Amino acid sequence: MKRTFILALSLAGTAALFGQDPQYTKDGSLVMPKDYREWIFLSSGLGMTYGPAGQTDAAGNPRFDNVFVNPSAYKAFLKNGTWPDKTVLILEIRRSESKLSINTGGRVQTELAAIEANVKDTARFPGGWAFFGFQGSSNEAKLIPTSEGCYSCHGQKGAVDSTFVQFYPTLREIAKKKGTFKSTE
């Protein structure tokens, strides 16, 4: 009995240490996972036209989208071709520049423009998933209501379980092999 308790305690401690489970504030906002840049990198998109990354700045520079997922969810996806409960996906949007340092062509990433999250927490959200948007340098992101376009576009056009796996090259083939890939063309 005592050993089970200690084991449970240390498992909870480990999860908290790696910050893998989503954390919420009392009013239901998502706490920024500070170490998301040490998570698994899924892909970058440049100047994608569907949303904020499609907006160029005054100099015509498009934005980059960088997508990260917590490591335990990634491992589960490799096994099952879909996301486990408590998955947290982060979309980091950065400005770009062309002429920077020795670079005179192509694109490099510069300052942060926005951070958004897509979180799977089935006990908490009726549809399983919820979206959050971080404002400025705040460490907390407000829950985006289900009436917003995030939910319908992701639900209808995302290839796997409300996520855009069709744009994540290492996961796309796995989902196809496991039969979880939904064609949304």
Ligand code: HEC
């Ligand atoms: C018209 C379709 C569309 C709408 C609306 C949309 N997204 Fe997405 N979203 C995408 C696409 C396409 C990607 C693929 C990744 C990329 O941008 O590189 C994506 C990726 C993401 C990701 C990365 C993880 C994933 O789910 O694949 C997050 C987080 C995200 N979007 C948040 C949001 C939030 C928050 C909103 C609403 C404010 C939103 N999105 C609205 C199309 C959409």
